[in-house]
Each structure stands twice: as C-alpha cells, then as structure tokens.
Amino acid sequence: MPSLLDTTEEWKEAVAAWDGIPDRPPSAYRSRSRGFKVLESDFLERYIGTSHWVMPGVWFIPLIGLCLFDAAARPEVTWPLAALGWLAGVLTWTLVEYLLHRWLFHIPPVRQPLIREVQYMMHGYHHDFPDDPGRLVAPPILSWPLAVVVGALHWLALGPWWTLVFAGTLTGYLAYDWMHYYTHHAVPRSRFGKFMRRFHLEHHYRTANSQFGLSSPLWDLVFRSFWTTRAFERGRERAVGDPSAD
Numbered sequence: 001m002p003s004l005l006d007t008t009e010e011w012k013e014a015v016a017a018w019d020g021i022p023d024r025p026p027s028a029y030r031s032r033s034r035g036f037k038v039l040e041s042d043f044l045e046r047y048i049g050t051s052h053w054v055m056p057g058v059w060f061i062p063l064i065g066l067c068l069f070d071a072a073a074r075p076e077v078t079w080p081l082a083a084l085g086w087l088a089g090v091l092t093w094t095l096v097e098y099l100l101h102r103w104l105f106h107i108p109p110v111r112q113p114l115i116r117e118v119q120y121m122m123h124g125y126h127h128d129f130p131d132d133p134g135r136l137v138a139p140p141i142l143s144w145p146l147a148v149v150v151g152a153l154h155w156l157a158l159g160p161w162w163t164l165v166f167a168g169t170l171t172g173y174l175a176y177d178w179m180h181y182y183t184h185h186a187v188p189r190s191r192f193g194k195f196m197r198r199f200h201l202e203h204h205y206r207t208a209n210s211q212f213g214l215s216s217p218l219w220d221l222v223f224r225s226f227w228t229t230r231a232f233e234r235g236r237e238r239a240v241g242d243p244s245a246d
Contacts, residue, residue, distance in 0.1 A: 006040040007117075014128070015120045020108050021127050021208045035129035038121075048141050050134035053181040056143065056174055063147075064167045064174075071164035085161060089168020090175075096150070097176050098219035102212040130204045131184050137177040147173075176215040183214075202227070 105123035183200040203211035220226035
C-alpha cells in the first residue's frame with residue numbers, strides 16, 4: 001500500500017550507491033545545479049522535504065521572541081545575566097553544530113537500509129549536491145524534531161533559566177542556517193564573507209575532513225580541524241610520502 005513517505009527510485013538508487021562523504025561532489029552529479037526529487041508526494045516534497053532560506057526565520061524568530069519574553073518576566077533575570085545566558089546559548093549551538101557535523105554527519109554509511117537512508121538524508125545528499133537551494137537550510141522534517149529535542153534538554157538541564165539560554169541556542173541555529181546558504185549562493189564583498197565562503201567550500205571541494213564549522217571557524221581552531229591552504233598541501237605531501245614536506 002502506498003505511503004505518504006514513499007521515496008523516488010532515483011533517491012533509492014543514490015542511497016544504495018552512496019559510499020560515504022566525498023572530498024568533492026561525484027563527477028556524475030557536478031553538471032546538476034539541483035539534486036533530485038526525494039518524496040513521491042509532491043505536497044510533502046515541497047512543504048516538508050525542502051525549504052526556502054527565509055523560512056527558518058519565519059519558524060524560529062517568533063519562538064526566540066517568546067523565550068526572551070518569558071525570561072524577561074522573571075524578576076531574577078538582570079540585563080547582565082540575560083546577556084550572559086543568551087551568549088551561552090549561542091556558544092552552545094556552535095559547539096553542538098560542530099560536534100554533530102564532525103562526529104555524526106560524517107560517520108561512514110552502515111549497511112542497515114533505514115539507518116543508511118537517514119544518514120544520507122542528514123548529510124550525504126548535501127555533499128553530493130552542495131548547491132541545491134531547496135536543501136541548504138534544514139527543512140521542517142529535520143529542524144522541527146531537532147528543536148524539540150534540544151529544547152527538552154535545555155528544560156531538563158537548566159530549569160527556569162532554560163528559555164533564556166534556548167533563545168541564544170536558536171539564534172545560533174539561525175546564524176548556522178543562514179550562513180550556510182550565504183556561503184553557497186551569495187557573492188561576498190566583505191573580508192569576513194569572503195573568508196567564510198572559502199572556508200566552507202574547502203570542506204566541499206578540497207577535503208571533507210576539515211572546516212566543520214558552519215556559523216564560524218571557532219571550534220575548528222579549538223579542535224585543530226582548520227586546515228589552511230598551506231596546511232592542506234603539506235598534509236597531502238605527507239600522505240604521498242614526499243620527504244620535502246617534513
């Protein structure tokens with residue numbers, strides 16, 4: 001019996017053929033500016049499986065406002081504490097973003113079909129079609145469940161302070177989503193914008209084992225996964241046994 005979540009044959013073939021995150025998009029896909037249809041249902045494909053870049057703001061800016069309103073209504077929350085709590089939430093997201101990207105999204109594909117499909121949906125598809133505009137910001141099928149889980153963890157860990165820190169975490173998430181779209185489709189004019197575009201595209205087109213941060217390079221610097229062009233060349237020389245690289 002057909003299901004609303006039935007996937008296309010092209011999707012199934014891509015999942016079966018996928019052998020992990022590549023250092024650059026497969027040659028067979030490079031001529032395509034967009035990927036392929038995932039869900040057989042046109043309605044779900046359009047409204048659940050893809051997302052325009054403005055939509056995370058539509059979903060989450062009101063939620064951020066509600067969280068800040070709740071925090072401001074508490075007499076114990078002073079402006080300095082509010083700023084620190086919000087900043088802690090932003091930094092929490094940047095760390096979560098880095099850890100998820102490096103240690104979850106880049107796990108080699110497993111054989112179990114359902115888990116393999118989830119892996120490909122989370123990140124493998126994006127590395128095959130990095131510029132697909134409909135899937136550069138997380139669609140509702142990914143972002144909403146993640147927001148519920150992260151919000152519940154804040155509530156359990158922080159008690160009455162959870163809304164303040166959660167507002168910062170959601171702000172960091174928006175920066176992540178929008179910076180991700182920006183690095184793929186904007187034409188930066190500032191030094192920072194040019195740096196972030198080059199920084200992220202090196203992850204897609206030079207080596208997938210570096211530059212894991214999306215909203216900032218902070219944790220790549222902390223955990224030493226930020227490879228400059230020179231460091232990359234030296235690493236490649238060592239890999240092929242060039243003694244001049246030492």
